[in-house]
Amino acid sequence: SQQGEEDPQALSIQEGENATMNCSYKTSINNLQWYRQNSGRGLVHLILIRSNEREKHSGRLRVTLDTSKKSSSLLITASRAADTASYFCATGTSGSRLTFGEGTQLTVNP
Amino acid sequence: SAVISQKPSRDICQRGTSLTIQCQVDSQVTMMFWYRQQPGQSLTLIATANQGSEATYESGFVIDKFPISRPNLTFSTLTVSNMSPEDSSIYLCSVVPSELAGGNTQYFGPGTRLTVL
Numbered sequence: 001s002q003q004g005e006e007d008p009q010a011l012s013i014q015e016g017e018n019a020t021m022n023c024s025y026k027t028s029i030n031n032l033q034w035y036r037q038n039s040g041r042g043l044v045h046l047i048l049i050r051s052n053e054r055e056k057h058s059g060r061l062r063v064t065l066d067t068s069k070k071s072s073s074l075l076i077t078a079s080r081a082a083d084t085a086s087y088f089c090a091t092g093t094s095g096s097r098l099t100f101g102e103g104t105q106l107t108v109n110p
Numbered sequence: 111s112a113v114i115s116q117k118p119s120r121d122i123c124q125r126g127t128s129l130t131i132q133c134q135v136d137s138q139v140t141m142m143f144w145y146r147q148q149p150g151q152s153l154t155l156i157a158t159a160n161q162g163s164e165a166t167y168e169s170g171f172v173i174d175k176f177p178i179s180r181p182n183l184t185f186s187t188l189t190v191s192n193m194s195p196e197d198s199s200i201y202l203c204s205v206v207p208s209e210l211a212g213g214n215t216q217y218f219g220p221g222t223r224l225t226v227l
Contacts, residue, residue: 031214040200042114042218043153088152092214096141096206100153 006089006101014109019076021104023089024069030092032065032072037086037103046074046087079108112137112207114219122225123193130189131222133203138183141206143216144176148199159186159203193226200224 006023013019023032031050035043049056049065049072056063062075076083086105090098113136123129133142142159156176157165165178180186190197200223204216 033215035218040147040221040223042202042220043204043216045215045217048215090214096214096216097143097155097158098214098216099155102152 006087006104008104009102010105010107012107012109013079015079015081017079017108019079019083019106019108021074021087021089021106023072023074023101025072025089025091025099025101026070027091027093029067030094032063033090033092033098034061034063034072034074035088035090035100037088039085043088076106079106081108081110084108112139112205112217114203114205114217116201116203116219116222118222119220120223120225122227125194125226127193128189128191129193129224130187131201131203131224133186133188133219135184135205138208139205140183140208141216142180142186143204144178144186144188145202145204146199147202147221153202156188156201159188190224193224195226198224198226 031048033048034046037043047058047063049063060077065072084107086103088103089101115134117132144156145153147153155168156171157167159165159178159180161180177189200221202218202221204218
């Protein structure tokens with residue numbers, strides 16, 4: 001079953017603006033990851049944040065994790081048209097299995 | 111990171127038939143998974159493909175419908191059997207590379223888009 005819920009389901013912004021997506025989950029986790037999917041293709045791993053971390057940066061990406069609220073956010077700064085994609089959070093527990101959230105469809109308008 | 115290919119990339123099939131999807135990795139991996147993504151939905155794990163033994167299926171998925179093989183550390187197949195229109199989905203394989211063994215980070219193939227008429 002899907003444990004992650006993401007909001008918003010869809011987000012439309014202008015190029016240069018920041019995009020923020022949120023993810024909530026229900027059970028204890030070892031880590032939380034964000035993936036991007038372009039147009040029904042394979043997923044690309046963006047960033048992983050461990051349960052003992054609160055914030056992580058990678059280029060224009062900033063991820064936060066609040067384990068007390070069981071939530072995470074992904075911020076994409078200075079967005080580009082090429083950032084248009086679906087973004088999924090995924091929680092990792094024991095072993096290598098992942099549970100994916102429902103996803104946010106981001107559209108960046110030129 | 112591992113390079114993963116899937117065949118076919120897409121197919122249109124008649125109901126009642128079966129389709130076998132191949133997943134090939136360019137390096138040995140510890141874990142291989144198969145996911146289904148129904149139209150407009152998120153990913154649902156079908157099963158973990160175990161090398162040399164039967165796959166481990168998630169709740170709601172059974173071997174008779176989704177037989178899986180994994181003869182070695184770089185290759186796996188998923189068969190969608192006795193298809194119905196409800197099986198129309200994107201099917202994705204993913205792997206955990208050996209150097210990341212024990213972790214959760216997965217690398218995904220490009221997916222197989224299946225349409226059942």
